[in-house]
Amino acid sequence: MKIGSNCFSDKTFQSIVDSLKNLGTCEITNLGNQYIYDSHIDEELLPYFEQILDLFTPVSSVKHIHGVEKYSASLYDVLEKWNMFSVSSSDIETILKAICHAKLDENPQIFTENVIIREFLDEKYMNQSGILKKYSWKEFCDDIKYHNRFHSSEVNVEQLTELLKFLNLEIPSNELLLFRARICDAAHYDIGYKDDKDIGAPPENVASAGRINSEGIPCLYLADSDITTFHEVRARVYDHVTLGEFENVVPLNIIDLCHLDSITPFQYEDVELTWFAINIEAIKQIAKEISKPMRRFDKDIDYVPTQYIADYIKNLGYDGIKYKSTINEGGINYAIFDPKKFKCVAKQHINIKNIHFKAENFI
Known part of the structure; x- marks a missing residue:
């Protein structure tokens, strides 16, 4: 079977197929002029796929063990969540059977x-x-909300620390220009906020709880663009907004969570495959929960799980967290633990003229 590199989202697999320099038509997507992997001839992907398949055991051979049903699933559904493929689970089945035909004969x-x-x-x-040991994200959330607020026994801090090392982003001084907006109240509607402190992080006595910070602990939330920050503060038509531009005054070590939702097994050289397999759901859940927008019906207790993770990141000496904006597609947000590490370098008084909404059915 001829499989195009476009069938893979894993960069390692893509580069292997591209390096073969064989142009043709992909039999999965029917797209022509693609670099293709011929499963009848090529063997470069076989060691990777065999390593993956060796992780799995048919349920029929362990069905007598308690807890099997909780963790069992279709092989193809599992691999679809591992972000290695850009095609459906049924196409993943076709690809696996074509590349690993010997395994198919040995262990159907x-x-x-x-x-x-x-x-x-x-x-x-x-x-x-396990980052969350033997527990699910829901079990961890229930424990930290209702049982062990400050010292959860369901987090393996050593494993979380190891994960964070792979996500560290070093940023030199004066190289990161970010934005923050504040909607003007009646007194400032026509003039905007003139003092830098009025558009910076709130002081301790008024700092409310967020997904990253606990109540009373200031955190400087910034965005990669003016549009992203307008979305984040929920600016509406006819609002007047003071837009501040902020620059880092010291070097930073930031934990970058932006790509955790698309992490693949072979993305990091030193990550062991079994470790990836048992932790991928927790890893993706951490990124998803931190990126969630604050909703009007949220309660402060809803933020406790992500506050716990963020506080641990802060305790390790990192300067902040970088994460996706779920309100502005393609936008990036930053939560900076120490607001003094950024300074306001410019301000603008903005009149919001229009807003674009995108709606879809909720299923």
């Missing part, structure tokens, strides 16, 4: 039954290697 149950990763059933392994 992996391809036809639900499967499980055995390590999920090993409590000792999960407690040692």
Whole structure:
């Protein structure tokens, strides 16, 4: 079968297929003039795929073990969530069977039954290697909200620390120009806010709880563009807004969560595949929850799980967190733990003229 590099979203797989320099038509997408991998001839992807398949065990061989159903799923559904492919789970099945035809003959149950990763059933392994140990994100949230607010026993801080090392982004002084907006009240509607402190982080006595900071602990929330920050403050038509431009005055070490929702097994050289397999859901959930916009019906307690993660990041000495804006598609937000590490270098008084909405059915 001829498989185009466009079928893969994993950069390692794409580069392997592209390096073969074989142009042709992909039999999965029917797109022509693609670099293709011929499963009848080429073998470069085989070691990677065999390594992945070796992680999985057919459910029928471990169905007697308690907890199997909780972790069992279709092989193709699991791999679809691992961001290695850009095609559907049914196409993933076709690709796997074409590339790993020897495995298909040796162990057909992996391809036809639900499967499980055995390590999920090993409590000792999960407690040692899982970021959330043996617990789900929901179980962690319930524990930190209602049982152990400051010292959760469901987080493996050593594993979380190791993950953060891969996500560290070093930024030199005066190289990051970001934006922050404040909607003008009646007294400032026509003149805007003149004092830098009025558009910076709120003081301790008025700092409200957010997804990153706890109540009373100031945090400087910034955005990559004026449009992103207008969305983040929920600016409306006819609002007057003071827009500040902020620049970092010191070097920064930022934890970049922007790509955690698309992390792949071979993205980081030193990440062991089994570790990735048991932690991928927790990793993606952390990025998703921190990026969630604050909603009018949220309660302060809803922010406790992400505040716990953010506070641990802060405790390790990192300067802030970079994460996707879910309100402005393509936008990026920053939460800076120490507001003094940025200075306001310019201000503008803005009149919001129009807003563009995008709606879709909620299913």
